[in-house]
Amino acid sequence: MTKRVTRTFIVGSEWLYYKIYTGHKTSDKVLTEIIMPISIKLIKKRVIEKWFFIRYADPNHHIRVRFLINNPKNINEVISILYGHLNDFIEQDLIWKIEIDTYKRELERYGLQTMELSETLFYHDSNSIVKFLDLIEGSEGEQLRWLFGLRSIDHLLSSFNYSIEEKLELLSHLKTGFGKEFGMTRFLKKQLDDKYRKEREKIESFVTFTRKSHPSYEPILKILNTKGKAIKPLAEQILYLHADRKLQLEINNLMESYTHMLMNRLFKSKNRLNEMVVYDFLYRYYKSAFALKYS
Incomplete structure (x- = not known):
């Protein structure tokens, strides 16, 4: 029997999906100074299992970051930790907008x-x-x-x-x-x-x-x-x-x-x-x- 594969994950599910709007150069800085260090800590604490990112434009350039949370009840912990670091970049005008969105898997592609x-x-x-x-x-x-x-x-x-x-x-x-x-x-x-x-x-x-x-x-x-x-x-x-x-x-x-x-x-x-x-x-x-x- 084929395992049912979920396509759509809204906020509150196991996948937390951020869109971080920033410049081309700053996107590397966001990844190396915020996303990676925080992800390492959250994985060690077993709060998240994994994460990944892509670069995108809609048409504004941004990075899309997805976190797989081990227990959706811990979503606030992830959001809280990210908030402090991302807000610092917003105050420095390095990030101009952040959105949390619905993650839709590309099942036909993968x-x-x-x-x-x-x-x-x-x-x-x-x-x-x-x-x-x-x-x-x-x-x-x-x-x-x-x-x-x-x-x-x-x-x-x-x-x-x-x-x-x-x-x-x-x-x-x-x-x-x-x-x-x-x-x-x-x-x-x-x-x-x-x-x-x-x-x-x-x-x-x-x-x-x-x-x-x-x-x-x-x-x-x-x-x-x-x-x-x-x-x-x-x-x-x-x-x-x-x-x-x-x-x-x-x-x-x-x-x-x-x-x-x-x-x-x-x-x-x-x-x-x-x-x-x-x-x-x-x-x-x-x-x-x-x-x-x-x-």
Whole structure:
């Protein structure tokens, strides 16, 4: 018998959903200085089980944060703790509006059997992204941001046992889709060609670096490995459903959604443009790796 999956959660249910309206730059600050530290404390106290965030515009930029509360009776404790910290940012004009809203799960996008697994993956995804954001600053940090995007996608696909051939196929589809969205003109293609040639060595190095080859990147590797260990059981459950032909969605469709949400969380502005560039560059990297494998 299939477990009934709830679609809608209003205020007072186990899911508490905040919309925090703030600037692009400040959104990272809200995540690293408020949401993450408070979430860690609430999880240790067993008040919440997990949390995750996405970036959104309606059209005003904001971050959407969802907390899964172990006992809905404790909702006031969560609201009270968040109030003090968020109100400080409001008084400093760093946040201009906060709303608590109804959380409606995208069941068609993530599947009935895999909705809760997806939310847990989003929790580990959010943790890793915010830990990374806490490491970076300035122009060097922005350079690392898109490189981290490449490595994070590769790491995610590896967690789901994707071969180089399967990675190439998936990124080819993503690259083509975003190319159509942006109207892949000759001028844009030339810009991407030139940028990739310029950054190729850096890309290849970052996607494959180890603790030994780049000791200074050890904190980044630790973030990725911690997430990898956390999501491995989730990946195994999803792959089991796939192998047993019980997965509601095509595995590649699910992975495209996971990859897209990873990019959404990572980039604070120009999300679609940055996402297109990351997909294009990672496709080129996989194409070279595939050719090298069979040369």
